[in-house]
Amino acid sequence: MPADEKSAAPYRGRFAPSPTGPLHFGSLVAAVGSYLDARAHKGEWLLRIEDIDPPREVAGATDAILRALDSFGLEWDGQVVYQSRRGDYYTSALERLRQHGYLYGCACTRREIADSRLKRGTAGIYPGTCRNGILPGRTARALRVRVEPGSIGLTDRLQGNSRQSLLEEVGDFIVRRADNLIAYQLAVVVDDAEQEMTHVVRGVDLLESTHRQVYLQQLLELPTPVYLHLPVAVNSAGDKLSKQTLARHIGADHKTTTLLDVLRFLHQELPDSPGDARVDELLGWAIAHWDVDNIPARRVLPSPPEYTGTGAGP
Ligand code: GLU
Numbered sequence: 001m002p003a004d005e006k007s008a009a010p011y012r013g014r015f016a017p018s019p020t021g022p023l024h025f026g027s028l029v030a031a032v033g034s035y036l037d038a039r040a041h042k043g044e045w046l047l048r049i050e051d052i053d054p055p056r057e058v059a060g061a062t063d064a065i066l067r068a069l070d071s072f073g074l075e076w077d078g079q080v081v082y083q084s085r086r087g088d089y090y091t092s093a094l095e096r097l098r099q100h101g102y103l104y105g106c107a108c109t110r111r112e113i114a115d116s117r118l119k120r121g122t123a124g125i126y127p128g129t130c131r132n133g134i135l136p137g138r139t140a141r142a143l144r145v146r147v148e149p150g151s152i153g154l155t156d157r158l159q160g161n162s163r164q165s166l167l168e169e170v171g172d173f174i175v176r177r178a179d180n181l182i183a184y185q186l187a188v189v190v191d192d193a194e195q196e197m198t199h200v201v202r203g204v205d206l207l208e209s210t211h212r213q214v215y216l217q218q219l220l221e222l223p224t225p226v227y228l229h230l231p232v233a234v235n236s237a238g239d240k241l242s243k244q245t246l247a248r249h250i251g252a253d254h255k256t257t258t259l260l261d262v263l264r265f266l267h268q269e270l271p272d273s274p275g276d277a278r279v280d281e282l283l284g285w286a287i288a289h290w291d292v293d294n295i296p297a298r299r300v301l302p303s304p305p306e307y308t309g310t311g312a313g314p
Contacts, residue, residue: 010043010198011038011041011042011043011044011198011199012038012043012044012046012195012196012197012198012199013034013037013038013043013044013045013046013197013198013199013200013201014034014045014046014047014048014192014195014197014200015030015031015034015035015045015046015047015048015069015074015076016047016048016049016050016188016191016202017030017031017049017050017065018049018050018051018053018056018057019049019050019051019057019058019061019062019065020053020056020057020058020061021058021061021064022061022064022065022068023064023065023068023069025233025258025261025262025303025304026203026232026233026240026303027065028068028072028258028262029203029230029231029232029233029262029265029266030201030202030203030230031069031072031074032072032074032259032262032263032266032286033201033228033230033266033295034200034201034202035074035283036268036283036286036287036290037199037201037228037290037292038199038201039287039290040287040288040290041199043198043199044077044078045074045076045077046076046077046078046081046195046197047066047069047076047080047081048080048081048082048083048191048195049062049065049080049081049082049083049084050083050184050187050188051082051083051084052083052084052181052182052184052187053181053184054181055179066080071255072255072258072259072279072283073279073280073283074283081191081195083187083191086187086190086191087182089190089191089194090182090186090187090190093186093189093190093220094143094175094176094186096220097145097175097219097220100219101146102145102146102219103143103144103145103146103175104130104131104143104144104146104172105130105134105140105141105142105143105144106129106130106134106140106141106142106143106144106172106174107130107134107135107138107139107140107141108126108129108130108141108142109141112129113126113127113129116129124169124170125168125169125170125171126144126170126171126172126173127171128171128172130144131146131172141178142174142176142177142178143174143175143176144172144173144174144175145172145173145175145215145216145219146172147166147167147170147171147172147173147215148166148167149165149167150165150167151163151164151165151166152164152165152166152211152212152214152215152218153214154207154210154211154214154227155227156207156210156227156228156229157226157227157228157292158228158229158230158292158295158297159204159207159229159297159299160297162207162211163211164208164211166211166212166215170211170212173185173212175216184209185209185212185213185216186216188213189213189216189217189220189222190220190222192225193217193220193222193223197225198225198226199225199226199227199228200225200226200227200228201227201228201229201230202228202229202230203229203230203231203232204229204230204231204232204299204300205232205240206229207229207299210227210229228292230266230295231265231266231295231296231297231298231299231300231301232299232300232301233265233300233301233302233303234300234301234302234303235302235303240300255279256274256275256277256278256279256282257275259279259282259283259286260274260275260282261304263282263286264304265301265303265304266294266295267294267295267296268286268289268290268291268294268295269289269291269294270285271285
């Protein structure tokens with residue numbers, strides 16, 4: 001780690017997987033990257049299971065993720081935190097947003113939003129239909145946060161500086177969905193602050209969401225952590241490796257090879273004869289030699305060959 005990155009400030013980071021499937025190469029990159037960065041800073045590394053979206057959950061995924069982390073020697077500090085048990089925190093954040101006048105009920109269906117987007121030629125942006133009240137006879141489905149003119153700035157340790165105009169590029173966004181589930185954007189902001197995270201290390205696919213998260217932090221008067229968005233692994237077809245694209249999960253029988261592939265993917269220095277090392281030795285080496293400056297800032301990188309393991313158990 002370069003000297004200028006060493007700091008006396010306490011470091012608390014996390015890995016926050018959604019239990020939508022077992023750990024795969026892409027999520028292992030986020031797990032290992034966040035772990036190494038925390039340990040290289042002599043910081044804490046917490047595990048938070050983001051299980052607030054039951055329709056997307058896969059039975060047994062949480063256990064598979066915990067077992068896989070364990071089998072790679074990625075030991076987390078403290079108790080595992082489950083978002084499904086933290087509803088009160090999210091409700092009180094919604095209440096604060098309401099009190100400050102930033103929350104409103106939205107009656108629009110997906111279909112209506114898609115239709116109005118087409119008219120305006122502004123795909124992906126909520127057109128603000130319910131901003132000033134719901135039409136008579138309609139009922140609020142989701143809750144949205146009102147965004148303001150101006151842009152949100154973000155500094156990322158790897159991706160550099162960026163700005164996003166939420167009004168022009170996103171529109172008022174959902175914090176509680178029509179099915180009453182809390183949106184990821186709100187839950188992640190509330191939890192990162194309540195758990196006192198100082199650093200967030202995760203995949204670059206979440207960079208675009210981060211400006212919304214910084215906005216929510218500002219509205220809720222919460223601190224903004226230091227962000228590091230790692231490159232994301234894509235398969236040969238160019239799709240992000242995710243549980244949804246059914247990326248093969250990593251095998252328990254190839255732990256050293258898999259970990260080496262993660263370290264290569266992040267362009268980290270490897271020991272001599274790396275194939276002979278045990279995973280715990282390799283992790284120790286990787287902590288001692290962790291260097292963010294070596295990570296390619298490119299947003300997507302091809303993944304190493306897919307794994308054929310049948311599970312990530314111990
Ligand atoms: N739960 C999210 C995922 O699995 C990651 C959230 C985060 O790191 O902020 O993609």
